[in-house]
Amino acid sequence: MKKLNNLNRFQTNLLHLSLFIITMVGTTFAGAEWMFGKSFAITGITTDEFLAGLSFSIPFLGILTVHEFGHYFTAKYYKLKVSLPYFIPMWFFGLGPSIGTMGAFISIKSRLRTRKEFFDVGISGPMAGFLVALGVLYYGFTHLPPAAYIFNVHPEYEQWGLDYAKYAYENIPEGQNFMMGTNLLFEFFKAFVVTDPSLIPNPHEMIHYPFLLAGYLACFFTALNLIPIGQLDGGHILYSMLGYKTHKKIVPVLFLIFLFYAGLGMFSMHDEVGDLLIYAPVYIFFLYWVLIRTYQNRMQTLVMAVGVFTAQFVVKSFFPEVEGYQGWLLFALLIGRVIGVYHPPAIYAEPIGWKRQVLGVMALVVFILCFSPMPFIVK
Structure with a gap:
């Protein structure tokens, strides 16, 4: 019986690890696609491009992982029966836009008994993830590349120079003009943390900045939760x-x-x-x-x-x-x-x-x- 339990535990842990690795690969591919503005299903991907995608997947999955382990360790503190995080991979092999994952979750199989347990388990995840997201956003907004960085992604913008926003979006077909929104935390960093406001990317192009994208998505999922x-x-x-x-x-x-x-x-x-x-x-x-x-x-x-x-x-x-x-x-x-x-x-x-x-x-x-x-x- 003990050997059977050990085997089941090994298989379960292998499942968690496999899902994490697959999700890590998917988010790295997705991050590289956003950074370079192209579909690797069409162009293929180089080693350098894949490694560059880690600058999105590591901070993004890092925040999600801290969030889920905040729940996990709190549940363990209350001696609840809880699983390790299940990561949900979702990458479309470059055939469509994605972020490489649908997030992660833990499974609590014990019934929570008190309001304190509900509170502590509920709050520990988003607050832990939020603290890491603050660090990611701080790094992202204090290490913005030169404004001309966007020409590496969109060389066609170079004809207009840094005034590209006045012309680049005029002929985009309806339904294809995508941009990230904002939130109060982003506006705070833009107003009080960035030393050179000219480096702040246009909202249409924010998706090409991996730390900002990772931090923004972390804020989005934190707010959802x-x-x-x-x-x-x-x-x-x-x-x-x-x-x-x-x-x-x-x-x-x-x-x-x-x-x-x-x-x-x-x-x-x-x-x-x-x-x-x-x-x-x-x-x-x-x-x-x-x-x-x-x-x-x-x-x-x-x-x-x-x-x-x-x-x-x-x-x-x-x-x-x-x-x-x-x-x-x-x-x-x-x-x-x-x-x-x-x-x-x-x-x-x-x-x-x-x-x-x-x-x-x-x-x-x-x-x-x-x-x-x-x-x-x-x-």
Whole structure:
């Protein structure tokens, strides 16, 4: 029996290591593709290009690894049955844009018993990863290459010199003009850390700077995890701070606000009547489908779905310049249908104490700093 257990443990550890190595290779290929602005499925990759991709994969996977081991060691502290991190490789062999991974997760097979356990396990990952992300961003913004670096990626820009942004994006086909968004943390580094503002890359070209891309993606995933809904890390934190009854009242309101922002701008009175008659019912059904597990009662769910649509329609009609971010609708679907909006109650519901309450407020601040209202923009 002992030999069988050892064999199973070896096979499990081999799986974790294999997934990490595959993910490392995938993120290195992906990082090199972003850095050099080309698909290696078409051009092939040199050793130097692959090694250059490590400047993205090492900091990016380093942040993800610290995040997951923050959860892991906290769970071990509470003697919970927990797995090592599972890394999820996702590279398309150069046939399409990717970052080489869909992230990582740990599996906790024990039931968490107290609000303190939920809080500590939930907060340890994003806060640990955030500290490493700060170091990556600091290095990235204090070691920016010369502005002419972008000509190595886009030699066609050289004809316009450093004023390329005035001309380079005029003829990009609709739907192919991609740029990274921003967040408060990025804006802080741009304003107070960069010594020469002329070195800050154009938002369209930020993806070619590996440390900035790794730090930005780390902020994006940190903010995703800290959304205070369901069994996301932020959901664990908010539940632990407020308790089951208060959390259960607040969290559906937060989810409605999230849905409202995500779909804001899709419909208004300025649209063609025919389009409204076709697409508005489909969208309302989508909202209904996302919300049905939150409210259970079908009529109440329908009222909420129609209410969200109406609010979005009115706001966009009277304020045409207002836009949400429709990419968040996919994440709302994931929350509503898979993760769930509500948080299960702990077996023992003692308060977590004022020190953890302060840490919870700090986690909220981290969420605000890292959250990008429009993380990836395609025009």
